[in-house]
Amino acid sequence: MASAIFTTFLCRQQRFLTLTRSPVATQLWTRLASTSVQQQTANKPVNLQQLKNLKVDYQDDIAVVQFNQENSKVNTLSKGMMDEFVPLFEQLQNDDKVKGIVVMSAKPGSFIAGADINMLESAKNRDELFKISRNGQDIMHQIEQSRKPIVAAIAGSCLGGGFEVALACHYRIAMNDKRTGFGVPEIKLGLLPGAGGTQRLVQKLSLPDALDLVLTGKEVKTKKAKSLGLVDAVVEPIGPGLQAAEEKNIDYLRSVAVQKAKELTFKKHVKPQPGLLENIKSKIMSTSYVQNYIFEQAKKKVMSQTQGLYPAPLKILDVIKQTVESGSKVGYNAEAEGFADLGATSESKALISLFHGRTECKKNKYGKPEREVKNIAVIGAGLMGAGVAHVSIDKGFNVILRDQTTKALSRGYSQITKGYQGYVKRKRLTNAEYDRILANLECQTTFDNLEKCDMVIEAVFEDLGLKQKVLAEIEQRIPEHCVFASNTSALPIHKIAANSKRPEKVIGMHYFSPVDKMELLEIVRAKQTSDDTVRSAVSVGLKQGKVVIVVGDGPGFYTTRLLMFAGAEVFRLLQEGASPKDIDKATKKFGFPVGSATLFDEVGIDVAAHIARDMQAVFGDRLADKSMPALFQDLVSNNLHGRKTGQGLYIYQAGVKGGDREVNPKFTELIKNYAAEAKEQITTETIQWRTGLRFLNEAARCLEEKIITSPTDGDIGAVFGLGFPPMKGGPFRFMDTYGVSKIVDLMNSYRSKYGERFAPTQLLVDMAKEDKKFYS
């Protein structure tokens, strides 16, 4: 499978770094701070009738404050929200009739999803960022210090600043539904939770638990939050009754919270005493020896996962360490300082840019298709085919998985069930949900019911002839409106459609392996593909949970093309005498999750050989001279197919991992026949720049040739499909940050040494002249 490019290794790092799956997730609380507390107290009393973002009412002596941001599906700690909240809070504090306060959301599915990133982006300098954090800390402090009990009744996402608000309250009641989750995803934007989040989490949790939450930014569900001690009580959602379930649930949560608030007005909440074991555990944890050990281990893990390229996790460790060692006064200050430092880093800016890009690629920019796709057939039950079925069966599609043999089907079926059983094990799904989801899958060797399909996705072996044959066979059986999508990493879609009866219905859908983990879907639109076909493919992709980019039908589309251009330089370096280990080390140091030499073993050298031959024929010396396809062919004929055969650039043996793998002596022998002269000493830097510049230049060229339609698509494709270092934001963001003219200069200097393949593309030259940026 040509698309089997990306290993679980890559995924693992991606999971650590990429943005959370929830669409509303990563919004920071930063808006909150723009209103200073002092400023507000001077204001006139709030007119409760004119609140736009809050609702207040009273039940006996309890005030219920509901966040209800106007014109929005979710609540954020926006300026408007805080401008109302701060004085209202003040007023409730001074109102003798109010004995307790409940804070909750009037919107189903969103307590407070964080705050507005745009606000943070508009902070002009480090001082402003520092102030933002300080003010946030102050507001949370006021909530915490309130003499009247404050109960947070939480349903829906409670993230970032929202979580910090909840943590500052005296008692937390949470709805146990799928939408409710707690987390501090700031790290995913290269930041830290700066409104006391690091401080309160360390207070409430054991050190390893706190570090885990803050360093991964993961979201925990209600049950888990309860067992961690982050929430005090759990409310199960109720069904419809005399009203619809959603309204009913808000009422129910409210009544439980009001009852609790009343109770707290005369009885202070006492945390249940920890048991003996817990006591011993926390005693041990609080010794400085153990704490130091934990910090050391955490740092080691961070370094091994990030190569030290991300400042945020290191800064967070530092802040928490200071807190633990010197107390919370130092801690709060360190948090605000850390927040300001991080907010000013290019890494944070790059990650925020990626967040925006990802959000954009999760929206359907192309509109609704005429006919909603309901029934999908996947042809070929290999790794990719089964993967495509995997991501479809739980999204409301009826899926037929078809292969020629029952054995192949059984393998595919087991792949899917294994994946879903994993979700059950991790409690992401119940057994009943598992059963129901698997009921949407039909495995068959026949073409039965293809006449009912709205879309066929073929994932057979990467061979043009075979794909054409499959298309011809399928087209006889599918209805007129049915879309035929080909999962290919490089075969031209117009060629696959060459003999099609309805070429306008043929499109490319390039999934990345493993499909259930890799978020990117590259949709390839050929000239003859109709708009409606694109709409169908995009809407299916988005439903499958993918980040979607639509690219043109050029050789290697977008991602594979970049991969091959950088890869050509990798092989050139190998020909010049560099070791695969040097290449891997240098590229990983740049931030790629998988070394660029290892990557070809993962992709499969045989697959790469095909693509190299085809692309060299099109691009000629601009890609590489003729020795490259020849070298690939030679490797293949010597049975060095990469990881799948145990032999490639490296030797693969069970139990030998990563850096311990040995370079394959057969490869070292073979490459000698293709040796090329090294024009200068090969250093880490030359490896990084030579491969990097080829990558960047080709990305720009794809934009120039309209293979991709925007720098955003280009960045998202490179980061989510190829593992381009996320903290650099993608090739286009990187060029902007580094300076296009500097890139052009570098290219020209390499061009003088290495020839025309380093010639900067016209777009870059023009942009350098006009001092333009990709992102304005």
Place this chain on the structure above:
Amino acid sequence: MAFRCSFQKGLIHLRQSNTSSIRLVTTKTTASASSSTQKQSQPSGQQQQQQQRTSSPTTGTSSSNKTKSLKGLGRDVVFIDGVRTPFLTSFTSYKDLMGYHLARHALLGLIKRTKIDKSTPEYCVMGTVIQEVKTSNVAREALLSAGFPENIPGHTVTMACISSNVALASAANNIATGLNEAVIAGGVEYMSDVPIRYPRSMRKLMLSLNRAKSTPQRLGLITKMLSLKNFTPEAPAIAEFSTGEIMGQSADRLAAAFNVTRREQDEYAQRSHKLAQEAAEKGHLDDIVPMHIPGAEDVVSRDNGVRVSTLEQMSKLKPAFVKPHGTVTAASSSFITDGASASLITSVEKAKELGLKPKAYLRRYIFTSQDPKDQLLLGPTYATAKLLEQAGLTLNDIDVFEFHEAFAGQILANLKALNSDYFAQKYLNRSSKVGEIPLEKFNVWGGSLSLGHPFGATGVRLVTTAANRLIKENKRLALVAACAAGGQGHAMLVERYQ
């Protein structure tokens, strides 16, 4: 066909004797229907057809031709009488018996009460929920142990708390279709002993041990068994399989969804116990057949779960399922019960031949199902609404209501659902609410909350009580309804025999 005519005659008769008007089902044969009702009748006719595919009611009132089957669908079915053992809280006087003992006693009691010969019934169907694996077909074991002739077949059915309703329905079908003339329908539940299993890993090893051929093989398997995990027993799951939720939790959530307060639940539970006690004192509960237990001092002749408490006592109880803010407590839930019931169902002709006076006709019935998570216990609402619509009746036409009381909160939620326009429009596919059930007609001799609820036996108790109440109160039409695990429901119309 014959059945339909007689049913309609019955309804016409009802109309004459009862001032409240009864809307007849608008069938093709009902020519008097006005044009406006004809319009309305069309969709309801379709629904009936759909209904028949899923639940096959015994009556032939539907306009669908499918019911005019050659097998003779549509004979009148009569309920001769029903009996039961006293319903006892589990782990009390029945604790050393087995389930089939109770079923056997109910069968013997039925023979004694109806004075028929043991060879008269042609078939027996019984409901049960938690099966004793040794007597998995408990109907047959009960027949044999009660000394019935060997040529009477029996089968056991299960549908959670409406298992014996299914038994009654099967028996009624057999009569209506002419398959049988006299059938026993009953049910039994015995919770004082339940199958507790080894965990799956251990069972697997034990089963392979059976098939191991050599000693080393056996020894290998035995050593694998030596893990604590393998010896941790598995009790029968009390949670709903599809949702993993315990029924009490679901009931609590249901009560919250319908704004049923703790106070209302406590009051309802108290009412149930008070009425049960009254009924017992007045001798209304004469379906009980006293039972002698080997070694016991005295005969068991009364249900032992009836306990009238003050509201104050009840209000002190902590929530049993949803803590700390729940509203369902032990006092407002039905308790774990042992007991069995049995009834004799025959054709009219057979009853005449035997010289028996039936207590009632078993009329149209229905089984429904809905969301097992959020509406787990709303079966009575769905079933009542649909059944009344199919029969062309309203709540006003019903004189006696006998509903299964799983939880006070569940009953009150169902009453509120039936009386809600929102719920009717959103979930029952009706233009307006079904209506308010007058409590003075509702479970006036107590219910499952007080009398006890042996899962597999309650259905027959409900129908027996309904029939007895019709006679005692001199009324005509009763509605029986019940909820069941799995999000299912049942309702049946019982008409007094005259």
